[in-house]
Amino acid sequence: xxxxxxxxxxxxxxxxxxxxxxxLTIVLAVxxxxxxxxxxxxxxxxxxxxxxxxxxxxxxxxxxxxxxxxLVVGGLLLVFGLxxxxxxxxxxxxxMAQHDEEESFREETAAARxxxxxxxxxxxxxxxxxxxxxxxxxLEVVFIALTFGANQHRVGLAAAAAAAAVLLVTAIxxxxxxxxxxxxxNAMKFGVGVMLTSFGIFWGAEGAGAHWPGGDAALLVxxxxxxxxxxxxxxxxxxSPADGQTARA
Amino acid sequence: xxxxxxxxxxxxxxxxxxxxxxxxxxxxxxxxxxLISEGGAAWFVTPIAVAILLTASIWREARKRGRS
Numbered sequence: 001x002x003x004x005x006x007x008x009x010x011x012x013x014x015x016x017x018x019x020x021x022x023x024l025t026i027v028l029a030v031x032x033x034x035x036x037x038x039x040x041x042x043x044x045x046x047x048x049x050x051x052x053x054x055x056x057x058x059x060x061x062x063x064x065x066x067x068x069x070x071l072v073v074g075g076l077l078l079v080f081g082l083x084x085x086x087x088x089x090x091x092x093x094x095x096m097a098q099h100d101e102e103e104s105f106r107e108e109t110a111a112a113r114x115x116x117x118x119x120x121x122x123x124x125x126x127x128x129x130x131x132x133x134x135x136x137x138x139l140e141v142v143f144i145a146l147t148f149g150a151n152q153h154r155v156g157l158a159a160a161a162a163a164a165a166v167l168l169v170t171a172i173x174x175x176x177x178x179x180x181x182x183x184x185x186n187a188m189k190f191g192v193g194v195m196l197t198s199f200g201i202f203w204g205a206e207g208a209g210a211h212w213p214g215g216d217a218a219l220l221v222x223x224x225x226x227x228x229x230x231x232x233x234x235x236x237x238x239x240s241p242a243d244g245q246t247a248r249a
Numbered sequence: 250x251x252x253x254x255x256x257x258x259x260x261x262x263x264x265x266x267x268x269x270x271x272x273x274x275x276x277x278x279x280x281x282x283x284l285i286s287e288g289g290a291a292w293f294v295t296p297i298a299v300a301i302l303l304t305a306s307i308w309r310e311a312r313k314r315g316r317s
Contacts, residue, residue, distance in 0.1 A: 071279065075275060075279050076264060078275050080264050086268065086306050139263065204275070205295040209282065209283050209287070210285075210295070226299075237308070
């Protein structure tokens, strides 16, 4: 496996694990509060919708000419990655609240209880919330897996990394029957933001016609540079909790 | 019609989020890279643009939160 392929697998795995942890919290909240059957049916329907989306988009994205693919996908990845990285830096600097799965679980559980008694049979609330949660979190995974995979013609590897992350998070979720509050989610998000931005810079510039000194090896400089720059921004904009500026995500 | 508009807004929100200025900056940086690469080395444009865009975005957000 080449360095780029390892980076692809690690990035997709981390991104997918983060999204799976968030989706698990939503499904657990409605499942434990209202109806497991409906929550799991909603999740399964969302997974099916995501699989259909991937099956439709995957071959179309992969069939684009490489330069066009790198420009368009690199640009999209860069915009998308900067969004992740910006939020991660704001969280690291204390300008945005850290993502807290236990807090999310409490909020989702309270909302599920406030929605009244669950219906007999298929509970619409549980189905809809689980479907929406898994679909929205999953769309980010599909986007990352497709863009990374198509650019390296390794959609299969990206899909395998995504599936491994979902299986791992699901297995841990079933085992502990609680949100994965101890997963280092914010650090993982920071790492994913750095990887998405780095690959976006590399592919976007290459797709626009630039040639990187050292070719693919330039990534070995880009990734640590983006990481160091991001950490420097965290330090530069850091506020103390006493400032009272920390806001909800 | 409302469905199409909703879909476009959904994609915009998904990819661009609440910081459209950064997205515009990325497009401009890639266009400049394409322009410069016609005549010589252009690899440095995107990393410099990203550094500026990211710093500006964090600075805007910090200022906004500082005021609130």
